[in-house]
Amino acid sequence: DAGxxxxxxxxxxxxGRQVTLMCHQTWSHSYMFWYRQDLxxxxxxxxxxxxxxxxxxxxxxxxxxxxxxxxxxxPLTLESATRSQTSVYFCASRGxxxxxxxxxxxxxxxxxx
Amino acid sequence: KNQVEQSPQSLIIxxxxxxxxxxxxxxxxxxxxxxxxxxxxxxPVSLTIMTFSENxxxxxxxxxxxxxxxxxxxxxxxxxxxxxxxxxxxxVSEPTLTFGKGTMLLVSP
Numbered sequence: 250d251a252g253x254x255x256x257x258x259x260x261x262x263x264x265g266r267q268v269t270l271m272c273h274q275t276w277s278h279s280y281m282f283w284y285r286q287d288l289x290x291x292x293x294x295x296x297x298x299x300x301x302x303x304x305x306x307x308x309x310x311x312x313x314x315x316x317x318x319x320x321x322x323x324p325l326t327l328e329s330a331t332r333s334q335t336s337v338y339f340c341a342s343r344g345x346x347x348x349x350x351x352x353x354x355x356x357x358x359x360x361x362x
Numbered sequence: 363k364n365q366v367e368q369s370p371q372s373l374i375i376x377x378x379x380x381x382x383x384x385x386x387x388x389x390x391x392x393x394x395x396x397x398x399x400x401x402x403x404x405x406p407v408s409l410t411i412m413t414f415s416e417n418x419x420x421x422x423x424x425x426x427x428x429x430x431x432x433x434x435x436x437x438x439x440x441x442x443x444x445x446x447x448x449x450x451x452x453x454v455s456e457p458t459l460t461f462g463k464g465t466m467l468l469v470s471p
Contacts, residue, residue, distance in 0.1 A: 348393070
């Protein structure tokens with residue numbers, strides 16, 4: 250029981266290809282989040298979801314698509330990858346309360362050539 | 363624009379020494395302020411969570427303070443260990459999280 254997992258851990262793709270990053274959590278947390286982390290920036294929120302079938306944009310949503318058909322899964326899709334999307338992507342989850350701890354996955358390092 | 367500023371950007375200290383990391387924020391209002399530790403190649407892990415009415419919160423050798431009037435927080439690490447080498451990130455929750463860029467700490471033997 251790993252809590253929150255991401256796959257793949259590393260991915261190299263080419264410009265224009267579609268890429269899907271997977272996130273799975275075993276706590277039945279309501280909230281799930283996708284962030285990207287780049288040098289010179291703090292973690293930036295891409296999308297988040299408050300429950301199954303409920304998603305909302307974060308700070309940097311352009312070029313990304315999410316879905317949440319099941320509570321435990323929150324995939325992030327880059328429909329047509331660009332070099333600017335080269336980054337480390339973190340998925341996170343937390344329970345309902347605002348003061349609940351947010352747990353992060355191990356990250357996916359994505360390189361777009 | 364980042365509304366959470368951390369200093370210093372990086373810091374090297376000798377094992378066993380204490381250090382203090384700073385965080386200034388302009389996010390207002392906010393529900394809580396958090397400090398995370400991020401080891402290289404891993405996701406961030408929560409160290410402390412403080413509401414705006416709390417002044418201090420400890421977690422072992424880590425002590426966070428919060429001054430809501432001056433909008434400043436600090437993280438004090440006591441008797442540093444080699445395993446403390448990591449990036450320390452200040453995060454303001456309002457309710458989505460606004461992250462600072464982090465302070466990279468290296469503890470040298």
